[in-house]
Amino acid sequence: MAQSNERGLQSSKEDLSDWYSEILIKSGFIDFSPVGGFIVLLPPAAFIWERIREYMNREMEKMGVKNSYFPLLIPESLLKKESEHFAGFTPEVAWVTEAGDQKLDERLAVRPTSETIMYTMYSKWIHGTSDLPLKLNQWNSVVRWETSSTRPFIRTKEFLWQEAHTAHATEDEALKQAQDALDLYERVLKDLLAIPVIKGRKTEKEKFKGAVFTYTLEAMMPDGKAIQMATSHMLGQNFSVPFEIAYVDDKGNKHYVWQTSWGLSWRVIGAMIMLHGDSKGLVIPPEVAPLQVVLVPIIYKGKPDPTPRARELAHELELAGIRAYVDERNDKTPGYKYNEWEMRGVPLRIEIGPRDVERGTMVLARRDTGEKSVANMADAVAAVKDALSSIQKSLYEKAKQKLSSMINEVSTLDELSEAVKSRKGFSVVNLCGDRECEDKIYDTTGATVRCVEESAEGKCIVCGRPARYRAYVSKAY
Ligand SMILES: [Zn+2]
Secondary structure, eight states: OHHHHHHSOSSOTTSHHHHHHHHHHHTTSEEEOSSTTOEEEOHHHHHHHHHHHHHHHHHHHHHTOEEOOOOSEEEHHHHTSSHHHHHHHGGGOEEEEEETTEEEEEEEEEOSSSHHHHHHHHHHHOOBGGGOOEEEEEEEEEEOOOSSOOBTTTBOSEEEEEEEEEEESSHHHHHHHHHHHHHHHHHIIIIITOOOOEEEEOOTTTSOTTOSEEEEEEEEOTTSOEEEEEEEEEEETTTTTTTTOEEEOTTSOEEEOEEEEEEEETHHHHHHHHHHOBTTBOOOOTTTOSOSEEEEEOOOTTSOOOHHHHHHHHHHHHHTTOOEEEOOOTTSOHHHHHHHHHHHTOSEEEEEOHHHHHHTEEEEEETTTOOEEEEEGGGHHHHHHHHHHHHHHHHHHHHHHHHHHTEEEOOSHHHHHHHHHTTOSEEEEEEOOOHHHHHHHHHHHSOEEEEEEEOOOSBOTTTOSBOOEEEEEEOBO
């Protein structure tokens, strides 16, 4: 073990923060930029983001959401139009005040999110019912100048995301869109990244600034801290009124549109890493793994070289749509290669020695469980596909069990403090819904209400009045 650690990771997964920083660099996922809080996205991580984009683009197409692009800079006067929104974002906005040696007449915000610039345009384009619904998405980056400490993917000053913005003739339609978006995110997280989540709504305090309410998906990390995975906002008419986005019906009556916005950022990649990785390194779900299978020929002096057979197999796998690679480096031992690919999180390894070539067999080694099995080369494609789909499923199932084990019912503030202190995960409490009670939870425990479900059962954990919500409380990233 000590030997493998020298070549691999110094940190143990128990020290999640150190482990996370080390694995991101060693696996070639990211590097730090000269400007603090900004990161460089390297090919393996860019590949995963690309897979998420492809999947979401297909799904959004089915929803009638089209891709578009809006400018990076937003005039201050526009950002100010919805006051709650402006107040919520101002502390984190980066401003452009000069161009060359000219001071600008109006300072321009580097977009922290694009509601205001997009809705200015929406008001130009929407006039009648035939202009609705309008559903546009953009894949871009936004800048939020975080004052708290940054962490790659999880909290960076610039991050990649998609932001979709829809406008509808009716409230019901908008509501359904906000829910459909949340369901889409749940599928992205489950089908691609094998991340189980709790689904719910944000409280007034925690909602998106400017929204009527916010739906959220929350995941739980192994260190007992929650992480917000994606949000979908019901904007109601909060933006359509100040931005004058309205349509005139058949009878000549004017109606403001109903809107939603929803986003998913690259922090889901960070969560995937923290959730599935182990002390050997990354464990990447097969659906998004840049390399799904690595083939390692094992060469013995005086025996036939299995490399040509490994190449043939890799070719066969590639033709079947599997991302395969033969590690032919002759200055590295098989053991070294095993460790390296394990550290990089490749889901499946195929070992082929001279005797395997003779017998027409190969050894499959799973990254997630370390299990080894023998399969016939003649069935390589089927065997590999089975193994990959089994790994994908079992990563999700394992994570789901873990999540369930980290949800605890708690009925007093003392119990809650204890649960938060020992990082047990989500504490489920009854809440009346008053801001004071929510503040009290934060003041006494340092934890926040991650999401709530409507429920009239029981009494508020803080004030004892009848509850309105079941709330999931936890410290969070
Ligand atoms: Zn209360």
